[in-house]
Amino acid sequence: MKTAIIGAGNLGLAIAKGIINSKSAQSLYITKRNISSLKELETLENVFLTSDNEKAIKNSDIIIFAVQPRDFEEILSQYKEIITQDHTLISTVAGFSTDKIEKIIGESRYIIRSMPNTAISINQSMTCICANKKGKERINLALDIFNRLGHSIEIPEEQMQAATVICASGIAFWMRLIRATTQGAVELGFESKEALEMALHTCLGAAGLLLSSPNHPEQEIDKVTTPGGCTIAGLNEMEHQGLSSSIIKGLLASYNKISQLAKK
């Protein structure tokens, strides 16, 4: 597939790295207005760095937009004449509905809206996608693209905001949980490097156990909590201090904020 990424900032560059790692594009155009920050990709074969969006769009079949919401409308309006039915458009722009995109470029275009996260740079993004009516014809193509870059599912568009909180902001939330574990491990006497290594691999192991079985987290917890033992003592203290409640409240606060921002 000939792919273009319009807007190689934090997310666009992460997507570019994921596509390059998985060798999933025949050619890859990467654009931003100031391309000097993309030097690390300069020498790669079939990767073209440019600030010429028109050239990138004309030479690609899949166009991934990773620009800020404030720039997206202007970019769509500017290039709507060269966006054709041969293109599959994938937007990563948070809070920008397929309806709004259709109003600018027309409902006959294949429009996919996606919510990946920055782990896309190492092909481990959890990506949620939805599409306009026309785009649904190419939903499997989009799922295929994002499955090469991690794991993806199709969800109703009304849930994209909630997915932004769980998956995109989720990266930050999980980082804090990992950091807290390392802080505790240092207090228990481990060097910070060791503490991080132990936290990361335990976290990976916990996720791996659930990914490889249909078990609910509580079933795996039962296996490691001896009655009267140290694990249940720790877990209960964490709950007395509001662990689950604070996480749920944080997710809801994040969702309320994104909903307010979307109304502006």
Ligand SMILES: NC(=O)c1ccc[n+]([C@@H]2O[C@H](COP(=O)([O-])OP(=O)(O)OC[C@H]3O[C@@H](n4cnc5c(N)ncnc54)[C@H](OP(=O)(O)O)[C@@H]3O)[C@@H](O)[C@H]2O)c1
């Ligand atoms: N970061 C995340 O984890 C994440 C996750 C999911 C979704 N998103 C969504 O992804 C989008 C990008 O987020 P981000 O964090 O990557 O933002 P960002 O770092 O600000 O990147 C946006 C990039 O767009 C480029 N740009 C602006 N105008 C352009 C134009 N006319 N042509 C080509 N490139 C242009 C900018 O570079 P120049 O100034 O050099 O042009 C900038 O590097 C946002 O809409 C956000 O909602 C982000």
